[in-house]
Ligand code: ARG
């Protein structure tokens with residue numbers, strides 16, 4: 113069954129108050145729920161309480177137990193006819209958290225009991241109108257064995273606790289802020305706490321707690337720092353203050369995604385909380401900081417103002433990603449953060465937007481909402497907010513967000529409400545801009561300049577088109593903000609950066625005062641999530657790669673320079689590599705540049721990105737061309753790589769931006785040095801692997817070795833395994849590095865690793881480390897034999913029986929068959945068909961695989 117945005121209807125019944133009483137036990141948990149329900153509007157429809165896999169032991173209305181004839185179940189939901197406008201409804205259900213392998217609802221993880229309710233997990237805990245526009249005040253009582261579960265946490269503020277006979281104890285929590293049930297959470301277990309405090313701008317003292325297993329407490333310092341910085345940042349940048357007396361975070365080992373913003377009780381995948389130099393890379397540290405901020409920021413963009421229905425998901429996710437991106441930029445480097453975010457957008461969202469699962473930022477329909485926690489909702493959604501902020505400027509954007517928060521505090525809002533608040537608060541007309549919410553597909557913009565020496569003028573002609581996507585064959589013209597500058601190639605400067613707003617299918621802009629033809633710098637800062645095609649020469653791109661003062665545009669010029677050469681090589685043309693080698697040399701010898709920026713810029717575009725530039729992806733040709741260019745850059749600049757690698761060796765580990773930048777550049781240099789084919793390359797990599805005092809250098813060296821076939825490869829993998837076999841998050845890196853390796857036998861190695869005693873389908877991090885990384889390894893996954901496809905499909909089929917949500921996330925790589933030659937395409941389709949033919953397939957995988965075949 114398909115749910116449509118147009119079918120939205122307000123809830124028939126509201127639930128202003130709910131009291132929950134949990135008798136917790138992994139094998140048999142009893143949940144007693146008391147709802148105060150009120151009829152919403154004038155109708156005679158019964159009360160419908162969603163349920164999934166639960167059966168009521170008893171149902172009472174206003175204190176009287178109902179007979180079996182007075183209620184019934186319909187598609188899992190509990191239906192009760194109620195005579196009056198207000199009633200007290202009580203239900204009793206029994207659950208087995210330890211048997212819950214879907215990790216939705218109440219489940220067990222590493223001796224803990226914890227919950228995940230977004231999007232529709234609360235109905236697996238108790239009967240309730242499980243939709244985000246029903247907001248209730250929660251009062252929660254937890255009871256459990258005190259020795260096994262000494263810590264009992266829920267949303268809001270702790271009220272009271274006490275001991276009971278038979279070694280049991282209880283605790284009561286109240287959340288004064290009405291919230292939808294997807295924000296409900298509880299945790300019970302043997303946890304230790306890193307405690308701290310934050311005083312808000314108005315002087316409220318907040319007790320902060322990060323709860324982990326005892327031995328992990330030393331690894332929580334970075335997360336705590338990030339939390340306090342986030343709280344201060346949201347006050348300073350958005351005027352948003354925290355609103356409860358406590359803020360708790362719990363880390364769990366088994367989690368379907370990154371983290372969850374439950375009111376006052378965030379629950380995290382432990383990989384986004386735990387970090388120390390021995391086990392976490394700089395990327396992991398940044399991930400912790402970004403996700404802690406993301407979940408904290410949801411307290412306003414998500415919790416205080418929530419979503420009316422799940423079609424509005426980007427209202428909270430896109431906006432919150434935009435907020436966490438800017439926070440991370442402020443904590444580190446704006447230039448590098450923007451480059452990283454665009455790379456993520458292009459790798460995930462552009463692929464999604466050009467394939468069978470393309471959907472608008474505000475979708476029109478879905479079968480399973482879990483399938484819509486996508487890069488389009490999150491990352492493209494963030495780009496939409498970024499474009500609005502850019503067009504409005506910081507003051508007007510802030511006026512818009514102030515109005516949005518004030519107007520909708522305590523409400524369930526829509527994307528349209530957000531846009532209206534921007535228009536009114538920020539004095540801007542977004543009529544045409546709204547199409548960004550409605551139309552799927554990445555717009556293409558063709559930008560051509562022509563110069564007239566007589567009038568000394570330049571005409572910039574912009575032409576846009578949005579490709580057709582499933583269900584949307586005709587596209588309307590978009591409003592596309594493009595930051596642009598015209599460079600004087602003689603001086604290397606420009607007369608100012610202008611924001612051009614492209615609002616027509618084809619539009620020309622004229623600039624005067626140019627005796628010579630300038631060089632075009634466009635979509636600076638990646639001002640719009642579009643694909644720009646230009647007629648710039650390799651010389652123009654080389655010029656910009658050396659002179660553009662917008663760091664993103666400078667990076668982009670270098671990437672385009674490389675793409676042009678690589679695409680030529682892939683097509684078997686004789687190409688001139690020299691411009692690339694010169695540009696890399698200029699960049700690594702420019703001492704004025706931030707090392708982190710240098711490292712980003714000199715990196716070759718990924719094999720997957722190169723595939724995206726071709727009509728049909730040829731994985732083998734792409735791999736060969738990229739490998740050859742990498743070898744050549746490595747060999748021609750070998751002394752420089754050696755020099756950088758030696759120079760960037762720090763005496764001791766530090767987490768400062770400059771220390772992180774040094775490591776990033778050091779690893780890039782090592783990579784090129786090994787790629788050069790120098791005979792001592794593997795030995796140098798192994799020495800770095802062995803001597804490193806941090807995971808950033810150790811894992812990079814391992815990754816570099818894993819691509820080759822040296823003796824050092826096997827030695828390093830063995831040492832790594834033995835050193836970290838008891839630390840799940842670090843062992844994930846061992847699986848991931850091998851699955852991602854550009855090694856001729858990766859498919860067989862992944863097949864073997866799937867049989868390894870440390871591999872398990874029960875842990876989503878482990879599954880993603882092996883199969884997620886493998887599916888992102890274009891050369892290996894798209895092996896012409898189809899054995900990579902079969903391996904992934906086998907995993908999807910097996911995992912679907914345990915955890916459909918995580919299984920469904922692995923389907924999209926198989927859906928890209930239209931982008932491959934018919935041999936591979938047929939093999940991919942065959943695997944999708946085999947998946948769809950499985951009896952008892954989940955709704956999650958059925959939707960993803962079905963759409964992928966269309
Ligand atoms: N709201 C969470 C976050 O982005 C993610 C929840 C994901 N839920 C899901 N069913 N995939 O912070």
Ligand code: ZN
Nearest residue numbers: 406410429432
């Ligand atoms: Zn989020």
